[in-house]
Amino acid sequence: MSVLDQKQTHKYSMKPESAPVFKNLSSDLPSGLVVFLVALPLCLGISLASGAPLLAGIIAGVVGGLVVSVLSGSQLSVSGPAAGLTVIVLNGIAKVETFQAFQLAVVLAGILQLVLGFLKAGIIGHYFPSGVIKGMLAAIGLTLILKQIPHFLGADKDFFGEMEFFQFDGRNTFSEMAYAFQHIEKGALIIGVLSLLLIMGWDNPRLKRFAFFKFVPSALIAVLVALGLNYFFKLNLPALTVGQEHLVQLPQMDTWQKLVNQLSLPDWRALQNPDVYILAVTIAIIASLETLLSVEAVDRIDPLKRVTPTNRELKAQGVGNFISGMLGGLPMTAVIVRSSANINAGGKTKASAFTHGVLLLFSVLFLSPFLNQIPLSALAAILLVVGFKLTKPSLYLNQFKLGWEQFIPFFVTVVAILFTDLLVGISIGLAIGVFFILKANYKTPYFFHTEKHKQGEVIRLQLSENVTFLNKASILLTLHHLPDNTEVIVDGSKSTFIDYDVLDAIQSFKVNAKERNIRVHLQDIPEVISTNAH
Incomplete structure (x- = not known):
């Protein structure tokens, strides 16, 4: 175990956690309720877009809340079905032909993630440049705002939580907005605007001095007012009533037995299908990368600046995907949107993520008639606030002040994610970030001293x-720009490690320098390595 993992394991061991969890329930319980309100339509929407049973997304959300939150070392990240996996799920189900065969791929992916955790592959998460991570957060915030505006206006027929630039209905983010402004539902807009004003007013620091305003989340008040207002429209102003397609649509399971009957087991016969293994590897890699990116981002916006042990996170996600696949759920990752909502609502420990899992399970059994009356425009108002806090103008200004080497990877990441999707955008941002790293190493001989x-x-x-x-x-x-007829000493006395490629380059230069009458002396270069290099 590395020193970093030892520190993290000690920091996040179960005994030290027990007291703070109960100490912060006054913050974590309301935060868990807010995350639940955001996660519920997201889970349902991702199921619909993936071509999976409607309950599959809820199962993944429940497992993410009840299982992954306990096993994870992250205090604030929330796990569940991710919009970034939608296309993989949709194509995967078609490829292996049945959802039960797809479940088997999710189970195998969970096992692979568990193995990756034990192999300490989580260290990859520490190598994402900060500019790219900040760009990811800003891009998600910007995308949230743009994607929620149509729901806010009551004119979006795509699934709630859809984040890709090119949509399933043939439109893109901007053409969808243009369509929405031409097909506004007045009732949804009134509810959305009122919800947004309530949230902004309720979160005013002056009101937060009072215990009631501090404990009762603004999102809950917005949802309750939205429910009441839509009911008022239905009785008195039918023309303003929000249409069914713009309300939460949770399947009704009024008994435990009905819920159990909806669960399904993997089709073990699909073990003979090679496509299942290819799909499992794809899910494991993509889900692991998205998780590592998310927890790295969550750690950056955590007010307490805690550090998530990434290997432990991979293991927790592996167990979560294994269980989700066994029960008939979608694959899951740590999700930045829900995690940001958690932080924004004042969550302090993993109790908030666990609470959201309990509420998801409880809602399926007992609350579906009530929850199915919630207008999506009210939930869109919640996400608009979350999005704005992720992509504040000050963030762009601060990155610009750091210089072009930091700003360009940041800005490219924002634009790339906005016009593609999370993983493609991150890949482009990483490529730009690596380019600047290589450029800096090429131009700046900071690792050694030269004299005039x-x-x-x-x-x-x-x-x-x-x-x-x-x-x-x-x-x-530097070596090739040395003047002819000189004597050069390459001093490695302060070096504890010299890469083979560097030694090979120095040795080659020493041989070729004779043609320019440059005499090269190697001092304290490890003999065994220099001999191998030669």
Whole structure:
């Protein structure tokens, strides 16, 4: 176990957690309720878009809340079905022909994630550049705002929580908005505007000084007012009543037995189908990457700046996907939208994520008639606030002040995610970030010291403590620009590691330098490595 993992494991062991969990229930319970209100339509919408049974998304959300939150080391991340996996699920079900065969792929993906956790693959999460992570948060906030506006106006027929630029109905993010402004439902807009004003007013710092306003979440008040107002429209102003397609649509399971009957087991006969294994590997890799990105982002916006043990997170997600697949649920990841809503609502510990899981399960059994009357425009108002807090103008300004090397990867990530999807956008942002890293290593010989020199005098190149392959280009650039007829000492006395590629380049230069009458001396370069390199 690495020193980092040892620190994290100690920090997030179960004994130290027990007291803070109960200590912060006054914050975590209301926050869990807000996350539940946001997660419910997201789970249903992702199920519909994936071509899976409607209950599959709820199952994944419940497992994410009740199982993953307990096993995870993250205090604030919330797990459930992710919009980023929608296309993979849709195509995967078609490829393996039945949903039960797809369940088997999810089970196998969970096992693979568990293995990745034990292999300590979670360390990958520590290598995402900060500019790219901040760009991801800003892009998700911006996308949330753009995607929720049609729901806010009552004119969006796509699933709630859809985040990709190109939509299933043939429109894109911007053409959908243009369509929505031409087909506004007045009742939904009135409810949306009132909900947004209530949330903004309720969260005013002056009101938060009073215990009632601090404990009762603004999202709950907005939803209750929206329910009452839509009921008033139905009785008195039918023309303003929000249409059924713009309300929450939770399947009704009024008894435990009906719920159990909706669960399904994987089709074990599909173990003979090679496509199941390919799909399992795809789900495991994509879900793991999205999870690592999400927990890294959550740690950055955590007010307490806690650090999630990433290997433990992969194991928790693996167990979660295994159970979800066994019960008939969708694959899951740590999800930044729900996690951001959790932080925005004042969540302090994993008790909030667990609470949201309990409420999801409870809602399926007892609350579907009530919840199915909630207008989506009220929930859109909640996500508009979450989105704005993720993509505040000050974030762009602060990144710009850090310089082009930080701003360009950040801005490219924002634009790429906005016009594609999360994983494609992140990949483009990472490519730009790596380019700037390589460019900096090529141009800046920061790892060793050179002195101004005249032709004929001795030049000493002091290598730094760690010299990696990224430094190769910079070293070669400096060596090849040395004047002819000089004497050069390459000093490795302060180096604890010199990459093979760098040694090979130095040795090659030493041989070729004779043609320019440059005498090269190697000092404290490890003999065994220099011999191998030679």
